[in-house]
Amino acid sequence: MTTLSQNLLDLSDFAWQRLRGRVQGLTDDEYFWEPFDGCWSVRKTEDGYVPDGSLIPPEPAPFTTLAWRITHIVDILQEDRTATWFGDQPDPEDGQPPVPGSASDALAALDHAYDVWRRRLAALSQDVLDRPMGEPAGLYAEHDGTSFALHILDELIHHGAEVGTVRDFYRGAHPEDPFAAALAGEVTPAERPALLAEAAAAQRWEVIPKLADLGFSVDERTQDGFTAAHLAAGTGTLDTLKFLVERGADLSSTDPRFNADVLGWAKWFKQSDAIAYLESLV
Template sequence: MTTTEHLLDLSDFAWQRLRDRLTGLTDEEYFWEPFDGCWSIHESADGFVADGAAIPPKPAPFTTLAWRITHIVDILQEDRTATWFGQQPAADDGQPPVPGSAAAALAALDHAYDVWRRRLAALTEDVLSRPMGAVAGPYAEHDGTSFALHILDELIHHGAEVGAVRDFYRGARAEDPFADALAGERTPAEHPALLAEAAAAQRWDVVPQLADLGFDVNARTADGFTAAHLAAGTGSLDTLRFLVERGADVSLTDPRYDADVLGWANWFQQTEAADYLTARTHAGSDA
């Protein structure tokens, strides 16, 4: 693989991880300020603007998801991710916006990443290895690879911050996601993957209750894992036995590892689960 291909692989991995972490983002969460004095974005006569200062205060203020996502958009889409590599921005690249809603932020992120990825993919080994020159100001003697890695570092570490803020937001509003179903207020038709999600949350106490309410034991999480995969991989033998007794199909494979339930038990070195599944298979063969 070329250096450009390695950089693209890392970039795509970091981008997809961030994009997945933003599923379900709402305006309330986008603008959430957990502390006084947060930097965020604010509406002005000319649209939304981001808080900032030429010399940021020390320590820096906590920044909202709106500020952080706007910053990532700016990092990826700004002109220097073209000009410092000796390129010219394309006519439809545009300038980085300050998105005024969660939906606008996701659209802006998608566009900014498309712009950055196209610019990155166009880099040759010569561009990556030579000094960037006067256009890069104080970084004139740095080569293209160092600048590409800097942008990727920005994407990775700000993406991690976005994920952490989402975790804080969820924790501050913690609710039992399965309570409505257990109270009979959510049906399998309304949320068919709920039993698999309970297994993903390792709420093993909830799995039998959801099965009793008619939730599908072979349902999959958004990642394509069944409850049986998760029980086997975590060594939750009682839950695994229960699922099998309730008709869980242990031959189903997952999209990430292309492994069945026994494959998960073996991969995660869950000996008791693997022995149980192997013995069950042999018993079926003998019959």
């Protein structure tokens, strides 16, 4: 039987992996993007970067940039209370939550903050999760450790979703077509090796043969670990699947989400034509 502690840890890891995938490739322009007047962000001062804020936020709350949101997530995960409210003390090596001044610093800060939080969460016993947190938790002294752990997870999940949404807004406001750029010779396989898999994820099936002819590998994976063959089989795109097989796609490779090979994807998504074709190859 799975313990409460393990369920909390599994949920935390799932939410973290989803967020970490959504911020991959973040640029400084995107990190500081302010789509509206009056946004809250992080600002450079003589003493470093400082987040906008107010003890009593205005209503409605200002739109917050990726810089502000990611800094907030870092603070939530790494702050001392994720140790002290559980009756523990922070490890001196944990440090204090920073205010990142660039996209690369933000990703490094996120990674460290999650490592700190995960270690603290994994160390919690059932007794700590069950008992009231007491004086360190102030107004929440009578709340048990589980309620606080769930609160931190809720913060990670909902702010992570906001980060993903802002990235979607940015992409919509700054459209790019990497596939057209590759076909024009502006993007090479060395510069973006997984582009053919990205085309499958975007369901741009028509460009896959052209990308393959340009040397983009049919076996590279998306950020989520899916090959073009997995995606073609799962969507039942038979012509593309046949093309990938002809180009030597590895049908035995498994993905990290379902731990399934290409035939497994066809079966999981009930793509009968793809199943019949793949089974005919055996």
